[in-house]
Amino acid sequence: AQKITQTQPGMFVQEKEAVTLDCTYDTSDPSYGLFWYKQPSSGEMIFLIYQGSYDQQNATEGRYSLNFQKARKSANLVISASQLGDSAMYFCAMRDYFGNEKLTFGTGTRLTIIP
Amino acid sequence: DTGVSQNPRHKITKRGQNVTFRCDPISEHNRLYWYRQTLGQGPEFLTYFQNEAQLEKSRLLSDRFSAERPKGSFSTLEIQRTEQGDSAMYLCASSPVSGHAQYFGPGTRLTVT
Numbered sequence: 001a002q003k004i005t006q007t008q009p010g011m012f013v014q015e016k017e018a019v020t021l022d023c024t025y026d027t028s029d030p031s032y033g034l035f036w037y038k039q040p041s042s043g044e045m046i047f048l049i050y051q052g053s054y055d056q057q058n059a060t061e062g063r064y065s066l067n068f069q070k071a072r073k074s075a076n077l078v079i080s081a082s083q084l085g086d087s088a089m090y091f092c093a094m095r096d097y098f099g100n101e102k103l104t105f106g107t108g109t110r111l112t113i114i115p
Numbered sequence: 116d117t118g119v120s121q122n123p124r125h126k127i128t129k130r131g132q133n134v135t136f137r138c139d140p141i142s143e144h145n146r147l148y149w150y151r152q153t154l155g156q157g158p159e160f161l162t163y164f165q166n167e168a169q170l171e172k173s174r175l176l177s178d179r180f181s182a183e184r185p186k187g188s189f190s191t192l193e194i195q196r197t198e199q200g201d202s203a204m205y206l207c208a209s210s211p212v213s214g215h216a217q218y219f220g221p222g223t224r225l226t227v228t
Binding site for chain 2: 004033035037042043044045046047050052091093100101102103104105106107108
Protein backbone atom coordinates (compact mmCIF):
# COMPACT_ATOMS: atom_id res chain seq x y z
CA ALA A 1 0.00 0.00 0.00
CA GLN A 2 1.11 3.51 -0.73
CA LYS A 3 1.52 6.10 1.97
CA ILE A 4 2.40 9.79 1.95
CA THR A 5 3.59 11.56 5.10
CA GLN A 6 3.69 15.32 5.55
CA THR A 7 4.97 16.14 9.01
CA GLN A 8 4.57 19.91 8.95
CA PRO A 9 0.96 20.86 9.68
CA GLY A 10 1.74 24.56 9.34
CA MET A 11 4.57 26.87 8.33
CA PHE A 12 5.09 30.63 8.48
CA VAL A 13 7.58 32.19 6.08
CA GLN A 14 8.64 35.76 5.40
CA GLU A 15 7.79 37.07 1.95
CA LYS A 16 10.61 36.66 -0.63
CA GLU A 17 12.26 33.88 1.34
CA ALA A 18 12.57 30.33 0.03
CA VAL A 19 10.54 27.60 1.70
CA THR A 20 10.83 23.81 1.75
CA LEU A 21 7.76 21.64 2.35
CA ASP A 22 8.57 18.10 3.42
CA CYS A 23 7.11 14.92 1.97
CA THR A 24 8.11 11.32 2.49
CA TYR A 25 6.48 8.37 0.79
CA ASP A 26 6.29 4.63 1.03
CA THR A 27 5.64 2.21 -1.78
CA SER A 28 6.87 -1.19 -2.88
CA ASP A 29 6.32 -0.43 -6.56
CA PRO A 30 9.42 0.40 -8.63
CA SER A 31 7.52 2.71 -11.00
CA TYR A 32 5.63 5.62 -9.50
CA GLY A 33 5.00 9.32 -9.80
CA LEU A 34 5.09 12.08 -7.22
CA PHE A 35 2.99 15.23 -7.37
CA TRP A 36 2.48 18.47 -5.50
CA TYR A 37 -0.82 20.32 -5.45
CA LYS A 38 -1.77 23.70 -4.02
CA GLN A 39 -5.20 24.27 -2.50
CA PRO A 40 -6.10 27.91 -1.81
CA SER A 41 -9.00 28.77 0.44
CA SER A 42 -11.29 28.64 -2.60
CA GLY A 43 -10.90 24.85 -2.51
CA GLU A 44 -9.63 24.02 -5.98
CA MET A 45 -6.61 21.71 -6.18
CA ILE A 46 -3.99 23.25 -8.46
CA PHE A 47 -1.34 20.98 -9.98
CA LEU A 48 2.17 22.35 -9.42
CA ILE A 49 4.83 19.81 -10.32
CA TYR A 50 5.45 16.15 -11.18
CA GLN A 51 8.44 13.82 -10.69
CA GLY A 52 8.67 10.32 -12.11
CA SER A 53 10.56 7.68 -10.16
CA TYR A 54 12.90 7.04 -13.06
CA ASP A 55 13.59 10.70 -13.82
CA GLN A 56 17.28 11.41 -13.38
CA GLN A 57 16.90 15.12 -12.75
CA ASN A 58 14.81 16.95 -10.20
CA ALA A 59 11.70 18.53 -11.70
CA THR A 60 11.37 22.31 -11.90
CA GLU A 61 8.43 24.52 -12.86
CA GLY A 62 9.08 28.23 -12.53
CA ARG A 63 9.53 29.01 -8.82
CA TYR A 64 8.75 25.42 -7.86
CA SER A 65 11.30 22.64 -7.71
CA LEU A 66 11.04 19.13 -6.36
CA ASN A 67 13.96 17.83 -4.33
CA PHE A 68 13.71 14.11 -5.10
CA GLN A 69 15.85 11.78 -2.95
CA LYS A 70 14.88 8.28 -3.99
CA ALA A 71 16.97 6.40 -1.44
CA ARG A 72 15.42 8.42 1.38
CA LYS A 73 11.95 8.21 -0.22
CA SER A 74 11.51 11.94 0.03
CA ALA A 75 10.05 14.44 -2.42
CA ASN A 76 10.26 17.88 -0.89
CA LEU A 77 8.78 20.92 -2.60
CA VAL A 78 10.94 24.03 -2.72
CA ILE A 79 9.33 27.39 -3.45
CA SER A 80 11.80 30.14 -4.22
CA ALA A 81 11.14 33.84 -3.58
CA SER A 82 7.82 33.27 -1.82
CA GLN A 83 4.91 35.59 -2.53
CA LEU A 84 1.78 36.46 -0.55
CA GLY A 85 -0.26 34.48 -3.09
CA ASP A 86 1.61 31.33 -2.11
CA SER A 87 -0.37 31.17 1.13
CA ALA A 88 -2.42 27.98 0.84
CA MET A 89 -2.56 24.29 1.74
CA TYR A 90 -0.01 22.16 -0.08
CA PHE A 91 -0.52 18.46 -0.68
CA CYS A 92 2.00 15.85 -1.72
CA ALA A 93 0.58 12.89 -3.65
CA MET A 94 1.73 9.77 -5.44
CA ARG A 95 0.48 7.09 -7.80
CA ASP A 96 2.01 3.90 -9.02
CA TYR A 97 1.96 2.67 -12.57
CA PHE A 98 0.90 -0.92 -12.08
CA GLY A 99 -2.80 -0.74 -12.87
CA ASN A 100 -3.66 2.02 -10.43
CA GLU A 101 -4.92 5.38 -11.49
CA LYS A 102 -5.64 6.83 -8.09
CA LEU A 103 -3.62 9.51 -6.37
CA THR A 104 -2.80 8.94 -2.71
CA PHE A 105 -2.51 12.23 -0.82
CA GLY A 106 -0.84 13.30 2.39
CA THR A 107 -2.56 15.39 5.04
CA GLY A 108 -1.11 18.63 3.76
CA THR A 109 0.90 21.59 5.04
CA ARG A 110 -0.67 25.00 5.54
CA LEU A 111 1.79 27.64 4.34
CA THR A 112 1.35 31.24 5.42
CA ILE A 113 3.49 33.97 3.86
CA ILE A 114 4.10 36.94 6.13
CA PRO A 115 4.55 40.37 4.50
CA ASP B 116 -8.88 26.35 -22.09
CA THR B 117 -11.91 25.63 -19.97
CA GLY B 118 -11.04 23.78 -16.82
CA VAL B 119 -12.98 21.11 -14.98
CA SER B 120 -16.35 22.38 -13.83
CA GLN B 121 -18.58 21.02 -11.09
CA ASN B 122 -22.17 21.74 -10.17
CA PRO B 123 -23.53 22.62 -7.76
CA ARG B 124 -20.74 24.26 -5.80
CA HIS B 125 -22.61 23.90 -2.54
CA LYS B 126 -25.37 21.56 -1.49
CA ILE B 127 -27.19 21.41 1.82
CA THR B 128 -29.49 18.46 2.30
CA LYS B 129 -31.32 16.70 5.06
CA ARG B 130 -30.30 13.25 6.21
CA GLY B 131 -31.98 10.58 4.17
CA GLN B 132 -32.33 12.62 0.99
CA ASN B 133 -30.65 11.74 -2.30
CA VAL B 134 -28.19 14.13 -3.96
CA THR B 135 -26.55 14.20 -7.37
CA PHE B 136 -23.44 16.08 -8.42
CA ARG B 137 -22.22 16.77 -11.92
CA CYS B 138 -18.68 17.04 -13.28
CA ASP B 139 -17.68 18.31 -16.72
CA PRO B 140 -14.06 17.41 -17.48
CA ILE B 141 -11.63 19.26 -19.67
CA SER B 142 -12.65 18.53 -23.25
CA GLU B 143 -10.79 15.60 -24.80
CA HIS B 144 -9.70 14.30 -21.40
CA ASN B 145 -10.91 10.72 -21.46
CA ARG B 146 -10.04 9.92 -17.84
CA LEU B 147 -12.23 11.19 -15.04
CA TYR B 148 -11.86 10.76 -11.29
CA TRP B 149 -13.92 11.41 -8.18
CA TYR B 150 -12.37 12.13 -4.78
CA ARG B 151 -13.77 13.03 -1.38
CA GLN B 152 -12.06 15.43 1.01
CA THR B 153 -13.02 15.87 4.64
CA LEU B 154 -11.82 18.66 6.89
CA GLY B 155 -8.12 18.53 7.66
CA GLN B 156 -7.44 15.65 5.29
CA GLY B 157 -6.15 15.19 1.79
CA PRO B 158 -8.50 13.98 -0.92
CA GLU B 159 -9.39 10.29 -0.94
CA PHE B 160 -9.98 8.41 -4.15
CA LEU B 161 -13.52 7.21 -4.85
CA THR B 162 -13.69 6.05 -8.46
CA TYR B 163 -12.21 6.38 -11.93
CA PHE B 164 -13.56 6.28 -15.51
CA GLN B 165 -11.80 5.83 -18.77
CA ASN B 166 -14.26 7.06 -21.36
CA GLU B 167 -17.60 5.58 -20.24
CA ALA B 168 -16.11 2.57 -18.46
CA GLN B 169 -15.83 2.65 -14.67
CA LEU B 170 -12.52 0.87 -14.15
CA GLU B 171 -11.74 1.36 -10.49
CA LYS B 172 -13.78 1.80 -7.32
CA SER B 173 -12.61 2.44 -3.78
CA ARG B 174 -13.95 0.54 -0.80
CA LEU B 175 -15.08 3.99 0.37
CA LEU B 176 -17.74 3.87 -2.34
CA SER B 177 -20.52 2.14 -0.44
CA ASP B 178 -23.73 0.80 -1.98
CA ARG B 179 -25.32 4.20 -1.44
CA PHE B 180 -22.90 5.80 -3.89
CA SER B 181 -23.11 5.44 -7.64
CA ALA B 182 -21.22 7.16 -10.41
CA GLU B 183 -21.86 7.24 -14.13
CA ARG B 184 -20.29 8.63 -17.24
CA PRO B 185 -22.79 7.55 -19.88
CA LYS B 186 -21.31 9.13 -23.00
CA GLY B 187 -17.73 9.42 -21.91
CA SER B 188 -18.04 13.15 -21.35
CA PHE B 189 -19.64 14.50 -18.15
CA SER B 190 -20.06 12.37 -15.05
CA THR B 191 -22.56 12.27 -12.21
CA LEU B 192 -22.07 11.10 -8.64
CA GLU B 193 -25.22 10.19 -6.74
CA ILE B 194 -25.48 9.59 -3.02
CA GLN B 195 -28.65 7.90 -1.84
CA ARG B 196 -30.05 8.15 1.70
CA THR B 197 -27.42 10.66 2.75
CA GLU B 198 -25.88 10.43 6.21
CA GLN B 199 -24.14 13.10 8.26
CA GLY B 200 -20.84 11.33 7.64
CA ASP B 201 -21.23 12.08 3.93
CA SER B 202 -20.60 15.77 4.61
CA ALA B 203 -17.43 16.58 2.69
CA MET B 204 -16.01 18.26 -0.39
CA TYR B 205 -16.46 16.11 -3.49
CA LEU B 206 -13.76 16.75 -6.05
CA CYS B 207 -13.69 15.76 -9.68
CA ALA B 208 -10.54 15.59 -11.80
CA SER B 209 -9.68 14.71 -15.36
CA SER B 210 -6.57 13.78 -17.29
CA PRO B 211 -5.58 12.89 -20.82
CA VAL B 212 -4.34 9.38 -21.56
CA SER B 213 -0.85 10.64 -22.30
CA GLY B 214 -0.41 12.87 -19.25
CA HIS B 215 0.57 12.27 -15.65
CA ALA B 216 -1.26 15.05 -13.82
CA GLN B 217 -4.90 15.08 -12.82
CA TYR B 218 -6.60 18.46 -13.12
CA PHE B 219 -9.19 19.20 -10.48
CA GLY B 220 -12.42 21.12 -10.50
CA PRO B 221 -13.54 23.54 -7.75
CA GLY B 222 -15.45 20.83 -5.91
CA THR B 223 -18.96 20.45 -4.52
CA ARG B 224 -19.28 21.02 -0.80
CA LEU B 225 -21.98 18.79 0.68
CA THR B 226 -23.50 19.46 4.08
CA VAL B 227 -25.91 16.90 5.48
CA THR B 228 -28.04 18.21 8.36
